[in-house]
Amino acid sequence: MSNSHNGYMISDEELIKGCSAGNRASQKALYDQYARKMMAICLRYSRSPAEAEDVLQEGFIKVFANLPRFRGESRLDTWMTRIMINAALNLNRQKLYLMPMVDIQDAPLHDSEEVNLAQFHFSELIRIIQSLPDGCRIIFNLFAVEGYSHKEIASLLQISEGTSKSQYNRAKSLLRIKLNDAGNEQERYGKKI
């Protein structure tokens, strides 16, 4: 992948090399290239834009610190996404301890229901996700958007698989309610929120 920075085309390899050498210009170029995408991810895991910026900041510091150890086994943005998620989880670690440890092994997973999100603006979807309780929000993001399995989530968050499933079900229920409310509001005002 190549990036344009100050008129120069800089490849990911060059950015990695420059950042690994502690070159501030390369670090800035990397930030300029990926900050917006990473900010969108951070917003999903945070309760507010301010908290998302804290996560983004923490994530980029870790990216710069760990880039010399980046082996190129995955794409740079995939690797950075994982770092951002970890940064978000670390920031929310304290909250996760407060997550209700409902270990429902047989918690029924509702069959996937069709949902049309195209009618919603990105910012409205973010607002809805941010309104979820911390545990639900994180598990929903990990499972639904990032594609982690409940087993992986349980391992990552050091909770039981049952807790992960129940939290996800709760997130889904809440999201349906919130999406319905938002849809009704759209119909009422006749425009996309």
Place this chain on the structure above:
Amino acid sequence: MERRFEDEWRRAFDGAEVEPGAGTWQGIEAAVVAAENGVMRHRIVFYQRLAAASVLFAISMSVVGIYQWNSSKKLADQNEMVLHNIQQQSPVTKSAGGTEASVSENNPLKTTSKVVEQRESGNRNTMQPTDNQGQASKHFLGSSDALPVMRQNTTEVAAGTNSAEGQLAEITGTHQTGTVLNNQTVVEQQAEVAETKTEQEPPVTEQVPDPAVEKAQKAVNRENLWAAVNFAAGNYGTGTSGTMSYAAPMYSASSMPATASSRQPVGVSRSVGISVGKRIGARWVVVSGLSYLTQTSSFTSNTSNQGQVYLYGLTSSNQSSAVTYGSPYSINSVLEFLSVPLQAGYMIIDQKVGFQVNSGVSADFLLKNTLEDPSGQKSNYSQGAGEDSPYRSVNWAGLVNTELSYRIGRQYRISVMPGIRYFFSPILKNGSSHSYTADLGFRFRYILR
């Protein structure tokens, strides 16, 4: 199971981008700089601790060395006193006897046993009933040869010897009058004194080596003059913490004004050089030489002017309205010096393994200052010493280091030298902070014998 719900959400967020706040990068940059400085500070702390440990070790070794030196000095003084007394007594011995006196002169302490033997034999002879007064007198004279030797060793013995001497005079008188009985009494007394001497005196001759010989041997083995090559690397600190406003030449060769930039308070120092050492005392050496010293530090700047990039600011009064602020970028500043150190060293341990503490001053002549763009997008810019340079042409620095060495064969010695260099004045003409380096050096000596 179908995952339409999840897929829908994934699609909704796929490729989403949101512009972060304007101040986010500044926060990240500040944190990264702080982290880098923290790492460098840790390194400096390591060198500082190493230097402190060396100094502590040097002080401990000094205390032990001084104690041992005092002890050996006392012993040497005692030995010297004994030898002095012997030498004072030697003329008497010489005048009193022939062969015995010469033996006594060469190794007086050894003669004691011979004298005792002689006395015993004299005693035995005198115990024999004989009228050969000349022979008896000879034995008495033989005994009298030993008297000074006994006198020199212990007071008691000396007192005994004095009385024996007095009696010897009587013996002589007796000899003249031909009274053998008195002679026999005196000989018995002499034998008693000799026995006392034999019991009291340990074999001193084996315990006390000849100091003159030792001294001569040490002088031959001494490393009086040596030449060496040195290498050192370490941290270079500006004496401040955090970033600071800094004045330095512009990146561009044009005369356009520049603006303030920030400088990281730590860098890397390296030196290579040659040195010569000369012993000027039993434990003192003087060391001088010539070194090429580089000090590299990193700067961050966010200033530019009409497309031209400037690294450092001069003063705020010189700032131009044409200067604009852009993305921060890194610049390396490399200072090159020709250094002439002069140090005095005190050798705490002067053996195969050596340990010494060096202290002195160094005159560091600025050769040039080079500004490098690590990204390689800009060409390097160098500026020599002089009026245009913001750096002083000559800097004086204090040097303190410890040197732990090991002699290899007769001609070579390798050393490890942790040390500190502190600049007495700021290297910048309008600067206020004193720079310092904490480095670890290596020295390879060739000993000139």
